[in-house]
Amino acid sequence: MVALARSPRGQPNFEDASAFRADVLAGLRAAPKRLPPKYFYDGVGSLLFERITELPEYYPTRCEMQILRKHAPDIAKLVPQGAALVEFGSGSSKKARILLRALRPLAAYVPVDICGEMIEQEALELRPDFRGLKVLPVTADITQNFPLPQPARAAPVRVGFFPGSTIGNFEPHEAAAFLRNAGCILGAGATLIVGVDLIKPVEVLNAAYNDAAGITAKFNLNLLVRINRELGGTFKLDTFEHHAFYNRERHRIEMHLASLKRQKVKVAGETIDFRAGETIHTENSYKYSIESLGALARGAGWQPAAVWTDERQYFSIQAFTLAAQS
């Protein structure tokens, strides 16, 4: 499993709680141990992620914002007047705002996120700033098929927006499945605009996930805090350490939590054994080249249409189109 959209801030509902328990136990019983990264984003985790995006070492958010600001007029040319803009895993809509300011009148802006509360709030904040724009939030899991609101379905064409390199937190086969599903949701003649982190010197990548202020370490360890709180876990935080490194063969940053000693931990009434040095694999963040993402997208039915990068080529915004039905 992978990170999808931000999960709800605050208390999980019953369904979330039982899925969390099942996923955590399955992951901790597995060899090697793993936990799904989507569980990073509780209230504290979401705030820590916001702080990560502002760290000097964490370049992706700054680069993507720069590209958006600089190239918004060109990106906007790919969005015809009267189109519906569908943002996948929209979270805070911060990036969509830059795009929305450059766009011709739309049929609707549809932010989609698993956290209904958060996108309803964002919609309330967007409406006064974009008068005349229909903001129609949809609460859904972006990896599943979901119906779009009627005005978006009735629009002559739909444009998807998936910023933040969240696609990098999917395994490649999951990224391909996401792209195929996005094609089904958006339909014939659609365009998809995706923010993607690029392969770059290993020192830059390693620094971005091992910041000097230790915020990424806190973000990673917060998963154990959450397990302690929500599943009666007995993880001692000072006996686990944040490990993040670039795996060159697989083009991905791996994040792990390493046990500093041999120990037993209780989670939801179950005892989990750790060897000294054993890790829980908590996240992959895949890095692509323009070509490798293009190949993945082609395999999912999309044609590469345009690419924008920052000057250092650290990050990219890539556009793909889906053939119109004949």
Ligand code: AVI
């Ligand atoms: C949300 N996602 C794109 C971030 C990333 O870079 O993969 C999550 C993150 N993990 C550690 N730092 C940031």
